[in-house]
Every structure is written in structure tokens, then in C-alpha cells.
Amino acid sequence: MTEEKQIKASSKNGQVEKTISGDKIKQLTPSQIVAELDKYIIGQNNAKKSVAIALRNRWRRQQVPDSMKDEIMPNNIIMIGPTGVGKTEIARRISKLSNAPFIKVEASKFTEVGYVGRDVESMIRELTDLSVTMVKQEKSELVQKKAEENVIERILDILVPPMKKKVSIENESSEAAKAEGGGSQMGFTLQVEPVDEKSEESNQKTRDKFRDDLKSGKLDSRNIELDLAAEAPMLQVLGPIGLEEMGLNLQDLFGNMMPKKSKKRKLTIAEAKKILVQEEAQKLIDMDAAIKEAVEKVQNSGIVFIDEIDKIAGGNKASNQSPDVSREGVQRDLLPIVEGSTVITKYGPVKTDHILFVASGAFHVSKPSDLIPELQGRFPIRVELNSLNEEDFYNILTQPQNALIKQYRALLNAEGIELNFKEDAIREVAKTAALVNEQVENIGARRLHTILTTLLESVLFEVPDKIKKKKIDIDRKYVNDKLSAIVKDRDLSSYIL
Numbered sequence: 009m010t011e012e013k014q015i016k017a018s019s020k021n022g023q024v025e026k027t028i029s030g031d032k033i034k035q036l037t038p039s040q041i042v043a044e045l046d047k048y049i050i051g052q053n054n055a056k057k058s059v060a061i062a063l064r065n066r067w068r069r070q071q072v073p074d075s076m077k078d079e080i081m082p083n084n085i086i087m088i089g090p091t092g093v094g095k096t097e098i099a100r101r102i103s104k105l106s107n108a109p110f111i112k113v114e115a116s117k118f119t120e121v122g123y124v125g126r127d128v129e130s131m132i133r134e135l136t137d138l139s140v141t142m143v144k145q146e147k148s149e150l151v152q153k154k155a156e157e158n159v160i161e162r163i164l165d166i167l168v169p170p171m172k173k174k175v176s177i178e179n180e181s182s183e184a185a186k187a188e189g190g191g192s193q194m195g196f197t198l199q200v201e202p203v204d205e206k207s208e209e210s211n212q213k214t215r216d217k218f219r220d221d222l223k224s225g226k227l228d229s230r231n232i233e234l235d236l237a238a239e240a241p242m243l244q245v246l247g248p249i250g251l252e253e254m255g256l257n258l259q260d261l262f263g264n265m266m267p268k269k270s271k272k273r274k275l276t277i278a279e280a281k282k283i284l285v286q287e288e289a290q291k292l293i294d295m296d297a298a299i300k301e302a303v304e305k306v307q308n309s310g311i312v313f314i315d316e317i318d319k320i321a322g323g324n325k326a327s328n329q330s331p332d333v334s335r336e337g338v339q340r341d342l343l344p345i346v347e348g349s350t351v352i353t354k355y356g357p358v359k360t361d362h363i364l365f366v367a368s369g370a371f372h373v374s375k376p377s378d379l380i381p382e383l384q385g386r387f388p389i390r391v392e393l394n395s396l397n398e399e400d401f402y403n404i405l406t407q408p409q410n411a412l413i414k415q416y417r418a419l420l421n422a423e424g425i426e427l428n429f430k431e432d433a434i435r436e437v438a439k440t441a442a443l444v445n446e447q448v449e450n451i452g453a454r455r456l457h458t459i460l461t462t463l464l465e466s467v468l469f470e471v472p473d474k475i476k477k478k479k480i481d482i483d484r485k486y487v488n489d490k491l492s493a494i495v496k497d498r499d500l501s502s503y504i505l
């Protein structure tokens with residue numbers, strides 16, 4: 009059976025089918041997910057496998073009968089590994105693969121309820137905002153064609169107004185109206201004058217001609233005056249803390265009470281098209297349905313990535329804790345969200361039971377077992393990521409679709425120059441990265457960024473003014489010339505590389 013048929017066969021109610029079929033292109037099997045991740049991330053196979061299973065399990069859960077569905081918990085994961093080895097990158101890629109709302113937060117940014125700082129619930133609100141934006145975007149793509157058609161008609165009506173049946177309003181006394189027998193109670197009558205057929209025909213012809221020109225873009229550079237909704241005046245209100253955090257925006261509350269102002273603006277037709285298409289698309293979207301879908305999407309496929317979770321783990325308790333905000337307090341606040349609770353957002357209540365949480369941390373000083381037991385229990389899957397060696401660096405420089413060397417090659421290509429990295433040069437860069445990581449500080453693959461910018465700085469600066477060549481070779485000698493002096497001097501390399 010094909011994937012699609014499976015979905016059809018196993019979804020009983022329309023609701024489920026709708027949300028799933030929306031994402032069906034992205035429903036990859038675990039090994040397909042790993043294969044996708046392999047395009048961007050070198051090594052770290054255990055971590056890739058775990059996230060692939062977690063992702064697929066969410067889809068599997070959607071197929072399960074409702075009674076069982078609520079019992080199945082997401083496979084929350086803790087990724088453990090030094091900095092710069094791909095933890096964040098893996099999370100970022102799975103969010104793209106699964107087309108799911110994704111948010112990355114730093115655990116250390118949160119504070120206990122009652123202290124100044126972000127409360128943990130805000131991440132769910134942000135995630136919901138994101139989901140609404142995603143769904144709106146999807147929906148407006150669906151109505152794009154219709155919106156474009158409407159825009160053409162709107163602009164056309166400004167350029168060549170359609171002939172209206174001429175309506176004149178005559179004020180009469182109600183006596184007279186009554187006498188005629190046909191007057192309105194308002195005290196005036198509407199008279200419809202017959203329109204001259206010829207002029208109507210020519211109006212129609214002109215409109216057809218202009219419509220074609222509008223569509224083909226012939227008129228794009230012409231100016232037009234539009235009535236555009238003016239931006240609502242900025243309300244800068246310092247409410248009690250928490251109002252904004254609640255996701256309630258005073259502007260939203262009061263904005264609707266104020267009269268809508270519009271402003272005349274002169275723009276080119278091309279610009280007008282762009283602005284109006286968005287306006288028309290908004291009108292065509294059923295916002296209530298979109299919001300409902302967005303909330304479902306968060307609840308069933310949202311992903312929260314909590315970075316630096318080790319920073320809120322107990323560790324050496326007494327010593328370096330600031331007295332006012334306890335890390336354990338943040339963990340206690342986090343717990344209900346990870347366990348499943350309802351967060352009030354401006355789009356309504358959002359249940360967190362089936363949101364996938366992926367946490368990550370280096371856990372140098374603390375260990376996952378330093379987290380409060382309840383939280384440990386909610387992150388049943390632990391994966392370790394390896395630190396990267398010279399061979400990994402070589403692969404990272406060359407293999408991923410977005411590999412750094414490919415990026416620089418593309419940048420210089422924009423200047424019409426071919427950047428030719430020789431094999432031995434790449435080896436040398438990888439070796440240098442490993443060396444500096446060992447000598448100064450291990451920052452993983454991030455080291456490659458700093459090394460390559462240092463290496464290529466002069467080229468990037470001197471192109472195209474000073475360097476006129478069509479092809480630039482980077483070989484081992486070039487790398488050594490640029491880097492060896494810095495590498496040898498520890499002080500220097502800790503600043504530059």
C-alpha cells in the first residue's frame with residue numbers, strides 16, 4: 009500500500025484526515041528521515057536515529073484509535089554532547105522535514121514564576137503564533153490565484169471604473185411620495201436612468217483591454233492612487249507585567265474599537281498588486297478555521313527545542329546559585345508543560361500533552377540525573393553526540409548540501425570568480441580546526457566558521473577591485489601562509505580563530 013492510501017484507510021474521522029493529508033508529503037519513514045538528515049549533518053548516527061523514531065511515532069500515533077491515542081506519550085529526547093557538534097542543527101532540520109511548528113528556547117532564559125523574566129508558558133504561546141503564521145501562509149497560497157484575480161479587478165475599477173447605472177437621489181416630501189404611490193418612507197426616491205448602450209459597450213471594451221494589460225504586467229510601472237488602511241496608531245501602554253506575556257495585545261483589544269482610518273497613497277501598479285494581493289488573500293481565508301487548524305497543528309506536531317537544559321540542572325548546588333532564582337524552580341515550572349497541561353494563548357487554550365520536547369546540553373558539570381526526577385522521567389530518551397575529529401571536519405567542509413566551502417564558492421561565483429579549493433587545502437583546514445580546538449577550546453564545527461573567515465578575508469575584501477582573476481586557487485601553501493603563524497601563537501589564536 010502506498011503511504012497515501014494508508015493514511016486514507018486508517019483515518020476514520022475527517023478531521024484527522026485533513027490534518028494528516030496536509031502534511032503527507034513530509035511523512036517520511038525513519039530511515040528516510042535519517043537519509044535526509046545525512047544530507048546536512050555528518051555522523052551523529054544515534055541522535056539521528058532517535059529523532060527519526062520520535063518523529064515517525066507522532067505520525068503512528070495519529071493513526072491509532074482515539075481511545076488509545078491519548079495514552080501515547082511523545083518520545084521526548086535529551087541530546088547530550090559538547091558544543092558545536094550538531095545538536096541544534098539536527099533539531100532545526102527535523103522541524104523543516106516535518107513541516108511542523110518549531111521553536112528553540114534557551115533554558116537559562118527562563119525564570120521562576122513571580123520573578124522578572126520570561127515565564128515558561130511563553131514558549132507555547134510563541135509556538136502557537138508560529139503555527140498560525142504557517143497555516144495562514146499555506147492557506148493564502150491556496151487562494152493566491154483567486155486573490156490575484158480580485159486584485160486585477162480592483163485596480164481595473166480604479167483605472168477604468170465600470171459604468172454604473174446612474175442613480176439620482178431626489179429629495180421629496182413624503183406627501184408627494186405618497187401621492188405618487190411609490191415613494192420610500194425615507195422621503196426620497198431612487199431613480200434609475202437607462203444607460204446609453206453604446207458608451208457601455210465601449211467602456212466594456214476599454215476594460216477588457218486594460219485587464220489584459222494589467223495581467224501581462226504592461227502597466228506595472230504606471231502610478232496609481234490607492235486608499236490603504238492606515239497603520240493603527242501605536243499604543244504604548246505599560247500594563248502590569250504579564251499582560252504582554254499572556255499574549256494579549258492591547259492593540260488587538262482596542263484597535264478594533266477605533267475607527268479604521270485609511271490613507272491615500274501613490275504607488276506603482278506593480279507595488280499596488282503586491283500589497284493588494286495580501287489584503288485580498290486575507291479576506292478569502294476563513295480565519296476561524298485557520299486558527300483551529302493551527303492550534304491542532306501545535307498540539308499534535310509542535311516541537312519545542314530546549315537548549316542548554318544542563319544550565320538549569322542542579323549540579324554543584326550550594327556554590328554558584330544566584331539567591332533569587334532557583335534552577336529547580338524553573339524545572340518545576342517546566343514540568344507541567346512537558347507533562348501536559350493547558351496554556352492559554354490568544355488563539356485559545358493549547359494542550360501541551362503531545363508536543364515533542366527535545367532538550368540538549370553539554371552536561372559537563374551536571375548530569376541528566378541532576379534534573380528533578382519527574383523531569384528526568386519525561387525525557388526517557390538520551391542520546392550522546394560525539395565530539396568531532398579531523399576526518400569529520402573534512403567531511404563537514406565538503407559533503408553537506410550547505411557545506412561552508414560550497415557557500416563561499418557560491419558567494420564568489422556572484423562576482424564571476426571560480427573559487428577552487430584544492431584537496432590538500434581542505435585537509436589542512438580540517439587539521440588546523442582540530443588542532444585549535446584541542447589547544448584553545450573545543451567549540452566543535454563552529455571552529456570551521458572562524459577559520460574560513462580568517463582564511464578568506466583578504467580574498468573577500470579584494471574581489472573585485474584588486475583581484476581581477478577569474479579563478480582563485482586555494483592550496484595547502486596558501487592555508488599555511490595565512491594560518492600557521494596564528495596557530496603557533498596560542499594567544500593570537502585564542503583571539504582570532
Ligand SMILES: Nc1ncnc2c1ncn2[C@@H]1O[C@H](COP(=O)(O)OP(=O)(O)O)[C@@H](O)[C@H]1O
Nearest residue numbers: 048049050091092093094095096097404453454
Ligand atoms: N555533525 C555535523 N555535521 C555538519 N555540520 C555540523 C555538525 N556539527 C556542527 N555542525 C555545524 O556547526 C555549527 C554549529 O552546530 P550546532 O548544531 O549549532 O551546535 P550545537 O551542538 O552546539 O547545538 C552549525 O553551523 C552546524 O551546521
Ligand SMILES: [Mg+2]
Nearest residue numbers: 092095096315
Ligand atoms: Mg546549540
